[in-house]
Amino acid sequence: AQSVTQLDSQVPVFEEAPVELRCNYSSSVSVYLFWYVQYPNQGLQLLLKYLSGSTLVKGINGFEAEFNKSQTSFHLRKPSVHISDTAEYFCAVRYSGGSYIPTFGRGTSLIVHP
Amino acid sequence: KAGVTQTPRYLIKTRGQQVTLSCSPISGHRSVSWYQQTPGQGLQFLFEYFSETQRNKGNFPGRFSGRQFSNSRSEMNVSTLELGDSALYLCASSLGGPNEQFFGPGTRLTVL
Numbered sequence: 735a736q737s738v739t740q741l742d743s744q745v746p747v748f749e750e751a752p753v754e755l756r757c758n759y760s761s762s763v764s765v766y767l768f769w770y771v772q773y774p775n776q777g778l779q780l781l782l783k784y785l786s787g788s789t790l791v792k793g794i795n796g797f798e799a800e801f802n803k804s805q806t807s808f809h810l811r812k813p814s815v816h817i818s819d820t821a822e823y824f825c826a827v828r829y830s831g832g833s834y835i836p837t838f839g840r841g842t843s844l845i846v847h848p
Numbered sequence: 849k850a851g852v853t854q855t856p857r858y859l860i861k862t863r864g865q866q867v868t869l870s871c872s873p874i875s876g877h878r879s880v881s882w883y884q885q886t887p888g889q890g891l892q893f894l895f896e897y898f899s900e901t902q903r904n905k906g907n908f909p910g911r912f913s914g915r916q917f918s919n920s921r922s923e924m925n926v927s928t929l930e931l932g933d934s935a936l937y938l939c940a941s942s943l944g945g946p947n948e949q950f951f952g953p954g955t956r957l958t959v960l
Contacts, residue, residue, distance in 0.1 A: 766946040777852070777938055777951035785946060824891065828946050833904045835881070836949065838891040 736761050738827050740839035748847050749817055755810040755842045757825030764830040767808040769799055772822040772841075781823075784808065795819070820846045850875065852941050852952035860958045866927040869955045873920050873941030879903075880922040881949060882914060885936040894937075897922055898944060926957075934959045 741756040759765060766785050770778040782793025789801040799810045808825060825839040853872045861867050873880050881904075882894040893906040897916035914924040920941075926933055936956050940949035 768948055770951075775953075775956070777854075777953045778940075780948050780950070783948050830946065833896075834944070834946055835893055835896060835904050840890045 736827070736829055736837050738825055738837050738839040740823075740825055740842045742842050743840065744843045744845065746845045746847060747815055750814050752813050753811065753815050753819075753844065755823050755825075755844065757808045757810065757839055759806050759808070759825075759827045759837075761806070761827075761829055766828040766830070767799075767801060768826040768828070768836070769793065769797070769808070769810050770824045770826060771795075772824065774821075778824060781810070815844070815846050817846050817848060819844060852939060852950050854937075854939050854952035854955050856955060857953065858956045858958075860960065861929050862960050863929055863931060865929050866925065867929060867957060869924045869926075869937055869939075869957075871922045871924070871939030871941075871952060873922070873939075874950055877941035877943055877950070878920055879942040879944040880916055880920060881940045881942070882922070882924050883938040883940065884908075885938055885954070886934075891938070894924070929959045931959050933957065 737760040739758045747753045768783045769781040772778045782791045784791045784801045792798045822841045824841050826836040828834050828836045855870045879898045881896040884892045896904040900916045911927045916922045936954045938954045939952045942949045
């Protein structure tokens with residue numbers, strides 16, 4: 735079965751520090767990759783996506799992610815976080831050739847301290 | 849363009865009752881998916897509808913059902929509610945294929 739692993743359930747960081755949230759997926763077939771953010775009592779909001787092309791993807795709010803096919807990873811990074819980045823972050827993968835139903839990771843809680 | 853809307857936002861029911869949740873997708877989106885989100889299980893896929901047809905189904909009991917109307921609006925029904933059905937139910941719409949999904953704010957269901 736295809737799976738998505740977010741290696742850290744919680745990542746505490748100080749304001750203005752850099753952060754990396756890790757995501758690995760299980761399959762080597764063609765994939766489409768997404769990062770979503772969820773603020774308390776809200777739905778998921780798309781941060782960025784990789785469908786094809788450049789492996790470095792830039793998203794909203796200063797986030798970026800790099801698709802690494804050989805390591806089956808799609809880690810999310812931000813060079814300097816803000817208090818308002820405190821939220822839950824989900825990595826999702828859609829596999830080509832199938833139903834396109836996305837598989838979501840369990841989420842990483844980013845906690846930014848002042 | 850208006851986003852995905854879900855009604856109601858909050859719902860309290862008792863065990864054994866049934867509930868219907870509603871979702872209006874982004875205009876032009878024909879794919880609507882439903883997810884259950886709980887702290888213990890994370891995001892779990894319930895089902896997907898495309899052009900009024902259920903195209904994919906997750907691993908949930910038959911108490912969970914849904915439908916989609918000709919205007920792409922979708923409803924989800926849960927019968928004979930159990931305490932474990934307490935969750936945030938999220939609806940997401942998409943153009944279909946590998947495109948991203950756009951999520952609504954969710955309906956918080958509490959079963960007492």
